[in-house]
Amino acid sequence: MKLDAGLGTEGKYLKEIDRTARAAEELGFAGLWTNETKHDAFLPLAIAATGTGRLELGTSVAIAFSRSPMEMAQTAWDLQDLSDGRFVLGLGTQVKAHVTRRFSMPWGRPAARLREYILALRAIWESFQSEGSLQFEGEFYRHTLMTPFFNPGPIGNPRIPVFIAGVNTRLAHLAGELCDGFHVHPFHSPEYIRQTVKPAIADGAARAGRDPDHVELATSVFVVATGDDEGAEEQRESVRSQLAFYASTPTYRTVLEAHGWQEVGERLGTLAREKKWREMPALVTDEMLRAFAVEAAPDEVGPALEERYEGLIDRAALYLPFVPGERDDFWRTVVESVPATP
Numbered sequence: 001m002k003l004d005a006g007l008g009t010e011g012k013y014l015k016e017i018d019r020t021a022r023a024a025e026e027l028g029f030a031g032l033w034t035n036e037t038k039h040d041a042f043l044p045l046a047i048a049a050t051g052t053g054r055l056e057l058g059t060s061v062a063i064a065f066s067r068s069p070m071e072m073a074q075t076a077w078d079l080q081d082l083s084d085g086r087f088v089l090g091l092g093t094q095v096k097a098h099v100t101r102r103f104s105m106p107w108g109r110p111a112a113r114l115r116e117y118i119l120a121l122r123a124i125w126e127s128f129q130s131e132g133s134l135q136f137e138g139e140f141y142r143h144t145l146m147t148p149f150f151n152p153g154p155i156g157n158p159r160i161p162v163f164i165a166g167v168n169t170r171l172a173h174l175a176g177e178l179c180d181g182f183h184v185h186p187f188h189s190p191e192y193i194r195q196t197v198k199p200a201i202a203d204g205a206a207r208a209g210r211d212p213d214h215v216e217l218a219t220s221v222f223v224v225a226t227g228d229d230e231g232a233e234e235q236r237e238s239v240r241s242q243l244a245f246y247a248s249t250p251t252y253r254t255v256l257e258a259h260g261w262q263e264v265g266e267r268l269g270t271l272a273r274e275k276k277w278r279e280m281p282a283l284v285t286d287e288m289l290r291a292f293a294v295e296a297a298p299d300e301v302g303p304a305l306e307e308r309y310e311g312l313i314d315r316a317a318l319y320l321p322f323v324p325g326e327r328d329d330f331w332r333t334v335v336e337s338v339p340a341t342p
Contacts, residue, residue, distance in 0.1 A: 001306055001316060002030035003338045006060070006220055008321025009038045014047075016324075021048035023324035024055060028335045031056035033090070033218075033317060036063055042075050049083035058088030060183055060218070060317075061165045065093060065113065066103040069120035069141055076121070076160050077128055077152055085157025090183055091117070092165040095251065111170040113140050118162055118178050127151065129158040163218065168254050169200040176204025181216035185255075186319050187246035188219060189291040192258040193312045218315045222293035225301050225318075225334070232295070237281065239293050242319075244280035247288075248272040259291060298330050302337030 005024045007013065013020070024032050032048060032055055034041045041062040048057055057079070064072065072089075079087040093099075093110040100107050116138040123136040127146045131153055134146035163181035166172055175182035184197060197217070205212040222242065224235040246252050247261075248268035256265045264283055271280050289295075296304040305316055322331065 004031040004317040005322035033060035061092035073124040172200035173204035176201035184219035
């Protein structure tokens, strides 16, 4: 398993990204992922690409439907070239309210739209690499104009890996059909991956005549990692609160279904609607905490991840932002605890 670092979005993180990326590479992380919540997902990677030479750089995730495929294709192409082939394009659909009301973009049939979006990206990239014409016509997107003046031309590593993120089976099925990887949401359990994600990816791959093992699975993991009892309890309560928030959202009920905990999700949803936030964490039992989070001393995190995700996950990051200068000894211990890849 590869151990990755996740980039935070608080404070002056963008001004520190060069230092952060170099530190992540020096510590031995395999990759660095950005997300798109408060800030753009791509700008940090442009900076990180010039200050590192080995670290894989990816978005986890960039919102597809807030951009046209052409804009996304150009940005990804430039990052792939800038990083000498180390870029991974991770895409997410977001939800209707954000796409229509925050981004003021069209919404509808997100799985079908994302499928076509990925095909459009690959058609555009082929036009860039071949310096030829562009002819993509679908139900949602049409790209039929590419002149030499606007074509960036070929690059040394033209095959850009595409990952998508999802919770329910439709997007996992799409990952099996078309994609290089799938981002499993941090709110997950091994049982959910085993029961829901892996079969959907395998089905999508089978229908496309692909090997499902060629689809890499990545995720972020809730972790309680401390040898101090008081510190561990504080971390447990923090994770419990985060889990309660996710479990209250109908989108993530399929994760609870893998364990027969739908009723808990409904109760949490009711409390969330009533804005009774402080009452929600109490509904997340210790059994649920064990299902959705890893608890281990820092020097045992690597083996714990390997044991938990054997045969299920190919790369993982802790659900903690990596910030150099903060908890450096902890991060060094965690990275060193990951068994070396044969």
